[in-house]
Amino acid sequence: xxxxxxxxxxxxxxxxxxxxxxxxxxxxxxxxxxxxxxxxxxxxxxxxxxxxxxxxxxxxxxxxxxxxxxxxxxxxxxxxxxxxxxxxxxxxxxxxxxxxxxxxxxxxxxxxxxxxxxxxxxxxxxxxxxxxxxxxxxxxxxxxxxxxxxxxxxxxxxxxxxxxxxxxxxxxxxxxxxxxxxxxxxxxxxxxxxxxxxxxxxxxxxxxxxxxxxxxxxxxxxxxxxxxxxxxxxxxxx
Amino acid sequence: xxxxxxxxxxxxxxxxxxxxxxxxxxxxxxxxxxxxxxxxxxxxxxxxxxxxxxxxxxxxxxxxxxxxxxxxxxxxxxxxxxxxxxxxxxx
Numbered sequence: 001x002x003x004x005x006x007x008x009x010x011x012x013x014x015x016x017x018x019x020x021x022x023x024x025x026x027x028x029x030x031x032x033x034x035x036x037x038x039x040x041x042x043x044x045x046x047x048x049x050x051x052x053x054x055x056x057x058x059x060x061x062x063x064x065x066x067x068x069x070x071x072x073x074x075x076x077x078x079x080x081x082x083x084x085x086x087x088x089x090x091x092x093x094x095x096x097x098x099x100x101x102x103x104x105x106x107x108x109x110x111x112x113x114x115x116x117x118x119x120x121x122x123x124x125x126x127x128x129x130x131x132x133x134x135x136x137x138x139x140x141x142x143x144x145x146x147x148x149x150x151x152x153x154x155x156x157x158x159x160x161x162x163x164x165x166x167x168x169x170x171x172x173x174x175x176x177x178x179x180x181x182x183x184x185x186x187x188x189x190x191x192x193x194x195x196x197x198x199x200x201x202x203x204x205x206x207x208x209x210x211x212x213x214x215x216x217x218x219x220x221x222x223x224x225x226x227x228x229x230x231x232x233x234x235x236x237x238x
Numbered sequence: 239x240x241x242x243x244x245x246x247x248x249x250x251x252x253x254x255x256x257x258x259x260x261x262x263x264x265x266x267x268x269x270x271x272x273x274x275x276x277x278x279x280x281x282x283x284x285x286x287x288x289x290x291x292x293x294x295x296x297x298x299x300x301x302x303x304x305x306x307x308x309x310x311x312x313x314x315x316x317x318x319x320x321x322x323x324x325x326x327x328x329x
Contacts, residue, residue: 032252032255034256046256048253048255048256090256091256093255093256093259093265094252094255094265094267094283095255095265095267095268095283096250096251096252096255096267096268096281096282096283096284097250097252097267097283207246208244208245208246208247208248208249209246212244212248229283230250231250231252231253232248232249232250232253233249233253234246234247234249235246235247
């Protein structure tokens with residue numbers, strides 16, 4: 001059982017939850033926890049949530065949850081759960097979609113929407129260990145307000161330690177926006193990948209259509225398929 | 239090579255890592271596998287997962303063949319693995 005020790009708004013639809021874990025074990029960045037809710041009548045439902053924090057935070061993890069319309073677990077977390085509540089969790093889980101400083105680089109991270117969450121664990125781990133692995137994050141959001149961790153990403157980029165963040169805003173852009181304003185395509189992938197050389201280590205997470213588009217595009221521009229790891233999380237919440 | 243038939247509900251096997259770990263007692267996403275149909279080798283995490291049916295289906299990302307099927311029944315968990323030539327779980 002985990003105890004909710006903190007709740008923070010990230011965007012209008014996304015919140016981060018700090019979970020205190022009595023039997024904490026260090027996770028590997030990219031891993032997730034399964035969260036199970038059980039009703040009084042025994043009906044139970046389970047969802048996987050990526051860990052957003054790095055393993056350097058002892059005794060607790062942070063998960064970042066987007067409110068899914070018609071969802072069963074995320075509306076509970078958003079509308080009902082409060083600090084002090086206990087929830088059933090199991091983890092850390094998964095050994096495939098993980099990156100540690102020892103995994104090497106250069107690193108190309110591609111996120112769509114809340115697909116940023118497991119990649120943020122990698123970015124935070126990279127910062128906490130003072131790694132200088134060249135890293136570029138291509139992050140697709142609909143609108144400026146939808147960018148999760150916007151301030152933290154800006155601060156981490158300002159450290160100039162080899163992390164660069166490239167945003168694309170697919171639906172609405174602020175006045176004077178000079179960045180990308182379209183869905184991820186081969187030309188964009190090619191431009192973002194170029195400074196990292198021909199065979200960066202790639203992690204892609206987001207809605208299934210974005211993940212497949214980006215993975216296929218990278219293979220088309222010559223990135224070896226075995227360097228690409230994907231985590232599809234299903235339909236985008238339209 | 240036939241293109242796999244994916245849709246917007248297709249997931250990676252990582253999405254069912256918890257169930258696999260409960261069944262096999264080890265993390266399976268990093269385990270090596272070989273598709274019995276086309277011979278493709280790759281980590282279980284690279285397989286495509288379909289979770290909207292009553293059970294869970296894992297397919298080969300190269301040839302789309304069904305590799306593993308798992309379903310919870312009142313009498314227990316049923317695992318069908320005839321589409322897998324081997325699984326190698328690292329120590």
